[in-house]
Amino acid sequence: MIRVLVVDDEELVRSGLRLILEAAGDIAVVGEARDGAEAVSAVARLRPEVVLMDVRMPGMDGLTAAAHLLSWPDAPKLIMLTTFDLDEYVHEALRLGAVGFLLKDTPPRELAAAVRTVAGGPAMLSPSVTKRLIASYADRRPSRAETARKQLATLTGREEDVIRALARGLSNAEIGRELRLTEATVKAHVSRLLAKLGLANRVQAAILVHDADLG
Template sequence: MIRILLADDEAMIRAGVRAILASDPSLEVVAEAGDGRQAVDLAIGHRPDVALLDIRMPRLDGLGAAAELRRVAPDTAVVMLTTFGEDDYIAKALDVGASGFLLKSGDPRELIAGIHAVAGGAAYLSPTVAQRVIAQLSGGRMAKGARARDRIERLTEREREVLGLVGAGMSNAEIAREMHIVEGTVKAYVSAILTRLGVRNRVQAAIIAYEAGLVA
């Protein structure tokens, strides 16, 4: 069972999202918050697997809450759910450690897929958001690629292999099956990769993998 914290200042939105999540018996909403500060407090108490946060909330917005959750509940994966698809929101969400970014206007199936992905240790961007990120990466690709290739030189050959699979969007369990190793070993590799690359999360690592040419 994947335990979820749902935070949005609009009760009607929470009800709609809760109904979508209820269609999957493997998902359970264990707590709901109407603002970012309450979301952080509830996450400390409930320790959910995934925190689904709206970006614009009172007291503490979703970006601030995501940054705080990284500090006080590091095992809780964060997914940003918003009506706003501007590039600056996407960049900020990834920078504070969010593992997923979904638009409220997207297909409800994306919401369920995103929850499962981040709960499994992967990253998830809605197709619309992914297109924006790829478009940004396309600008100045040669220079970025050179810098990314320099960064991955810090990794062992095995770590580069894992990074490529992270970049392909695989979860820890999928990587373990692909490489014929145990999932705990994958987690150790991923942790070492994030440290060596100096990045906060799998999304940022995946971007480096893309820029370095480890994934198409």
């Protein structure tokens, strides 16, 4: 069972998410929280694998809570919930290390599938939407772009090919087909380049490419 914490200031939303997730059969909602402060406390107490957290909440908002949680060495996988698909707060959460985001009107089947995806590894959710989010809000000041380019200069030619494709929202299988590599080889390249760049997940890698204006 995948242990999930649901965080939203609206009880109706929390109840709906619980019903959807628990109907999946392999997901257990181990707790709920009404704001970021409750979420931080609940994560410390309940140790969920995945946290679904609203971005905008009274008191401690989702972004502040995300900064707390993602600084922990054993941080859960964090999916941000939002009403709007282009949200600067979600973009900042992705920079901090959230693995993706979902719209609150995401169909039930996709919601459960997303939880399974992030619980199983560092995959990027909704790549086409995430790519638009990154492109819309990436800060491309010269100093940031220069720093990003220097960081990417440590990659090999093949690793750079992989990270560019990754930043376009392609899956490992799609990258493999484009670069004529096996999916296992692509996965190995992604793992190495994330470690080399000191990044937590694919979303941060995509943001780095866009910061460098290479996407």
